[in-house]
Amino acid sequence: MMDGHRPTNDRRDRAVIVGAGLAGSLAAVYLARRGYAVDVYERRDDPRLAPAGLAGRSINLGLSARGMSALREVGLLDEVLKRSVPMRGRVVHSPDGTVSFQPYGVREHQILHSVLRDELIAVVVDAADAQPGVRFHFGWRMQRLDRDRPSVTVVSEADGTSTEVTADLVVGADGAFSTVRQQLQHGLRANHAQEFLDWGYKELTIPVGDDGQPRVRLEALHVWPGEHAMMVAHPNLDGSLTCSLFMAFEGEPSLATLTSPAAIRAFFQQHFPDAEALMPHLVEEILDHPTGHLVTVRTAPWHHADRVVLVGDAAHAVYPFYGQGMNSSFEDCLVLDQCLAAHPDRGAALAAYQTARKTHTDVLADLSTQNFEDLRARVHRPGYALRAAADRVLNRLLADRWTPLYTMVAHTTTPYAEALARSRRQDRLLRWSAAGAVAAGTTLAYLTTRTLARAGRGR
Amino acid sequence: MMDGHRPTNDRRDRAVIVGAGLAGSLAAVYLARRGYAVDVYERRDDPRLAPAGLAGRSINLGLSARGMSALREVGLLDEVLKRSVPMRGRVVHSPDGTVSFQPYGVREHQILHSVLRDELIAVVVDAADAQPGVRFHFGWRMQRLDRDRPSVTVVSEADGTSTEVTADLVVGADGAFSTVRQQLQHGLRANHAQEFLDWGYKELTIPVGDDGQPRVRLEALHVWPGEHAMMVAHPNLDGSLTCSLFMAFEGEPSLATLTSPAAIRAFFQQHFPDAEALMPHLVEEILDHPTGHLVTVRTAPWHHADRVVLVGDAAHAVYPFYGQGMNSSFEDCLVLDQCLAAHPDRGAALAAYQTARKTHTDVLADLSTQNFEDLRARVHRPGYALRAAADRVLNRLLADRWTPLYTMVAHTTTPYAEALARSRRQDRLLRWSAAGAVAAGTTLAYLTTRTLARAGRGR
Numbered sequence: 001m002m003d004g005h006r007p008t009n010d011r012r013d014r015a016v017i018v019g020a021g022l023a024g025s026l027a028a029v030y031l032a033r034r035g036y037a038v039d040v041y042e043r044r045d046d047p048r049l050a051p052a053g054l055a056g057r058s059i060n061l062g063l064s065a066r067g068m069s070a071l072r073e074v075g076l077l078d079e080v081l082k083r084s085v086p087m088r089g090r091v092v093h094s095p096d097g098t099v100s101f102q103p104y105g106v107r108e109h110q111i112l113h114s115v116l117r118d119e120l121i122a123v124v125v126d127a128a129d130a131q132p133g134v135r136f137h138f139g140w141r142m143q144r145l146d147r148d149r150p151s152v153t154v155v156s157e158a159d160g161t162s163t164e165v166t167a168d169l170v171v172g173a174d175g176a177f178s179t180v181r182q183q184l185q186h187g188l189r190a191n192h193a194q195e196f197l198d199w200g201y202k203e204l205t206i207p208v209g210d211d212g213q214p215r216v217r218l219e220a221l222h223v224w225p226g227e228h229a230m231m232v233a234h235p236n237l238d239g240s241l242t243c244s245l246f247m248a249f250e251g252e253p254s255l256a257t258l259t260s261p262a263a264i265r266a267f268f269q270q271h272f273p274d275a276e277a278l279m280p281h282l283v284e285e286i287l288d289h290p291t292g293h294l295v296t297v298r299t300a301p302w303h304h305a306d307r308v309v310l311v312g313d314a315a316h317a318v319y320p321f322y323g324q325g326m327n328s329s330f331e332d333c334l335v336l337d338q339c340l341a342a343h344p345d346r347g348a349a350l351a352a353y354q355t356a357r358k359t360h361t362d363v364l365a366d367l368s369t370q371n372f373e374d375l376r377a378r379v380h381r382p383g384y385a386l387r388a389a390a391d392r393v394l395n396r397l398l399a400d401r402w403t404p405l406y407t408m409v410a411h412t413t414t415p416y417a418e419a420l421a422r423s424r425r426q427d428r429l430l431r432w433s434a435a436g437a438v439a440a441g442t443t444l445a446y447l448t449t450r451t452l453a454r455a456g457r458g459r
Numbered sequence: 460m461m462d463g464h465r466p467t468n469d470r471r472d473r474a475v476i477v478g479a480g481l482a483g484s485l486a487a488v489y490l491a492r493r494g495y496a497v498d499v500y501e502r503r504d505d506p507r508l509a510p511a512g513l514a515g516r517s518i519n520l521g522l523s524a525r526g527m528s529a530l531r532e533v534g535l536l537d538e539v540l541k542r543s544v545p546m547r548g549r550v551v552h553s554p555d556g557t558v559s560f561q562p563y564g565v566r567e568h569q570i571l572h573s574v575l576r577d578e579l580i581a582v583v584v585d586a587a588d589a590q591p592g593v594r595f596h597f598g599w600r601m602q603r604l605d606r607d608r609p610s611v612t613v614v615s616e617a618d619g620t621s622t623e624v625t626a627d628l629v630v631g632a633d634g635a636f637s638t639v640r641q642q643l644q645h646g647l648r649a650n651h652a653q654e655f656l657d658w659g660y661k662e663l664t665i666p667v668g669d670d671g672q673p674r675v676r677l678e679a680l681h682v683w684p685g686e687h688a689m690m691v692a693h694p695n696l697d698g699s700l701t702c703s704l705f706m707a708f709e710g711e712p713s714l715a716t717l718t719s720p721a722a723i724r725a726f727f728q729q730h731f732p733d734a735e736a737l738m739p740h741l742v743e744e745i746l747d748h749p750t751g752h753l754v755t756v757r758t759a760p761w762h763h764a765d766r767v768v769l770v771g772d773a774a775h776a777v778y779p780f781y782g783q784g785m786n787s788s789f790e791d792c793l794v795l796d797q798c799l800a801a802h803p804d805r806g807a808a809l810a811a812y813q814t815a816r817k818t819h820t821d822v823l824a825d826l827s828t829q830n831f832e833d834l835r836a837r838v839h840r841p842g843y844a845l846r847a848a849a850d851r852v853l854n855r856l857l858a859d860r861w862t863p864l865y866t867m868v869a870h871t872t873t874p875y876a877e878a879l880a881r882s883r884r885q886d887r888l889l890r891w892s893a894a895g896a897v898a899a900g901t902t903l904a905y906l907t908t909r910t911l912a913r914a915g916r917g918r
Contacts, residue, residue, distance in 0.1 A: 189708075189752055193652035249648075293648055 023312025024173030028128035060234035070330035084113035178314035306347035316361035482771025483632030519693035529789035543572035637773035765806035775820035
């Protein structure tokens with residue numbers, strides 16, 4: 001329900017959410033369902049009114065099990081899936097031009113869904129907006145948090161007027177550089193670490209072909225691994241794909257060297273020979289599109305008493321290489337809701353939420369960094385493909401007793417740290433089995449040789 | 460030269476230093492010597508006018524080789540040593556009441572010097588103030604940094620008036636929660652990690668005895684190691700010692716439980732039985748003194764072009780358990796000066812300074828954390844004392860070819876990371892030698908047995 005910035009005025013507990021991105025808008029849906037009157041303040045304009053697919057900003061996301069679970073719980077999954085393209089596996093493009101398809105899993109439900117970020121937000125904002133007691137206030141920038149009252153002071157981007165909004169609960173959903181977090185933690189013993197990757201990214205496009213057909217297999221995530229640069233492409237409903245080129249900011253080669261059409265073409269011919277033909281606007285896009293940054297944030301505390309709490313990137317920003325940023329943000333909303341249900345005392349609920357989540361999102365940060373290294377190294381280590389194939393075979397043979405790490409992260413809601421621990425147990429088992437197989441094979445060979453030798457002597 | 464806040468006005472390069480603590484005041488001395496006109500802005504009052512030894516704030520520091528080297532270079536060492544008490548070794552107090560003395564090193568110069576923080580700052584501020592072109596402005600809080608101009612806007616604590624001061628170089632010496640750093644790094648790909656120890660500290664006093672004599676051996680650092688709490692005491696010229704009690708904030712036992720005279724006495728009788736008798740004001744001091752926090756800061760960048768640079772805690776805050784916080788801050792000033800001398804281009808000098816220092820101060824952060832763990836574990840591992848004794852013996856026998864890590868950190872100016880690397884090489888050598896000794900011993904025993912057996916058979 002949009003009607004300016006006047007706060008709602010009834011007897012329900014009131015929540016103010018700062019940020020109407022993925023986490024903030026889904027938090028609004030959950031808190032409204034739990035009976036809160038919700039006011040959401042967002043610096044930018046209403047995403048539903050903004051022109052779709054602005055150049056260099058049409059980011060695509062891969063929705064997987066955790067995100068789907070959080071959307072399903074509030075009845076939004078079907079609406080989102082209607083606007084998504086299923087990704088049934090990974091198409092890996094090699095520098096030698098060969099292309100291989102790796103299915104995501106052995107089961108039908110083990111697929112991802114590619115959706116435009118703006119479309120996804122629009123669905124969730126629409127759903128929140130339809131709830132009684134939810135009001136969105138776009139074009140208001142958060143300026144100050146009073147964490148004890150609690151209240152936030154917001155400033156109109158249009159005319160600079162400011163107003164202080166009080167609430168029972170303030171939710172910081174304002175991203176990796178959260179102002180809510182900064183003011184929530186000010187003067188406290190807050191442990192905070194932010195680390196930028198020395199690689200950035202450019203958004204590029206693989207448009208639909210001149211024949212109206214997709215230029216590559218559509219229902220897949222396309223990956224161009226590489227040591228010095230990598231690309232990932234997600235499909236869109238119209239048959240185009242949105243591609244992210246990741247490269248170092250500085251050095252040779254780097255984004256800093258891609259400053260002329262000749263340099264861009266030479267670079268692509270060497271590193272992604274099959275991609276250039278797919279991207280007719282490659283040169284202009286690289287020259288014109290802004291360069292994105294990638295940051296990991298680990299932080300604590302996530303909450304202040306029963307008054308303020310963080311969700312999404314404000315609590316845990318991760319590199320995008322495991323495709324879990326949005327999924328883990330959505331999962332935050334689900335877990336926060338479960339904690340509010342389990343603990344009538346909201347202070348206890350917020351503490352339980354941080355305890356339930358932080359261990360796992362810290363592990364996700366590690367996994368996301370590791371996956372970046374793996375994607376860089378993959379081209380040089382054929383063992384990766386072999387191991388992935390072995391994982392699939394074992395998973396098929398042993399079913400639930402053998403689940404590859406990627407499968408647990410992307411296709412289940414097993415908490416991240418538990419998934420990692422289980423994967424390590426499986427790895428140990430595999431090593432022992434391999435050692436056992438080698439030992440058994442050696443013993444067998446020895447016995448066979450000896451038997452043959454004896455038989456020979458016996459003749 | 461103090462005369463209000465008017466900036467100096469001549470043709471020399473102008474530096475504005477934010478913060479007149481240890482790093483800021485020594486940086487003023489160095490920059491003045493290098494020809495800069497220097498204005499130093501400090502939020503607090505002039506430390507030379509403040510009443511000395513305010514309750515709970517009379518912090519003592521252990522000056523060691525790096526700090527001495529930086530003071531010597533600008534002719535301040537003798538003045539500081541006059542106000543210091545030499546510490547010739549470590550007195551370790553055990554929970555069973557036994558006390559042992561461990562000399563710091565095998566050479567006469569391997570001693571530390573205990574000095575009150577406020578007295579040390581007063582010496583350095585006096586020295587800076589005596590230089591032409593240096594002006595201190597106390598009672599001015601830094602509000603805003605324009606990192607490109609560069610300039611700082613400062614606000615008078617007395618009347619709230621503000622003024623913008625331009626400079627050629629801004630030096631951020633404003634501590635672990637540096638505002639200069641925050642604004643220097645704003646919007647950049649700044650990697651930043653701050654981590655609080657879940658232990659805090661209280662300053663306590665071992666006053667001079669009723670007979671006018673020190674209650675414990677004066678020329679030493681006193682240490683009460685412990686798993687749940689530890690204390691460190693530095694001597695003062697008047698025969699008293701300043702003691703820091705370190706404990707967890709929460710839990711059992713913790714600072715949170717020391718809320719009554721009975722609880723305090725019971726805790727000390729159990730953990731530091733010999734200390735209670737030394738501290739007649741123990742109960743009041745624990746109840747009245749504020750609790751200090753301990754933070755580690757690792758951050759980058761340390762500089763912006765040729766315009767802004769960080770020194771001291773603003774660049775690298777460390778836990779106090781290696782006694783290197785002040786020493787490494789002073790060393791910053793020396794290294795920065797060397798870089799300015801080596802590089803006529805100031806941007807190159809500031810970059811060289813960060814490169815020369817950051818690796819080492821990051822290692823110092825690790826060492827300081829490790830020393831906290833070691834101090835906690837020490838009481839349970841007699842191996843520590845044994846190893847320390849072995850280190851001293853090897854150092855005495857092998858002289859410069861065997862230097863214990865602590866000796867390199869405290870008594871040399873070997874950069875921290877090099878000290879650690881060398882210590883690891885020595886450790887490996889020791890392990891190999893030990894393994895070699897065992898192997899040699901075993902071989903010898905075998906050969907002896909065999910020879911004896913043969914001799915026996917031969918008879």
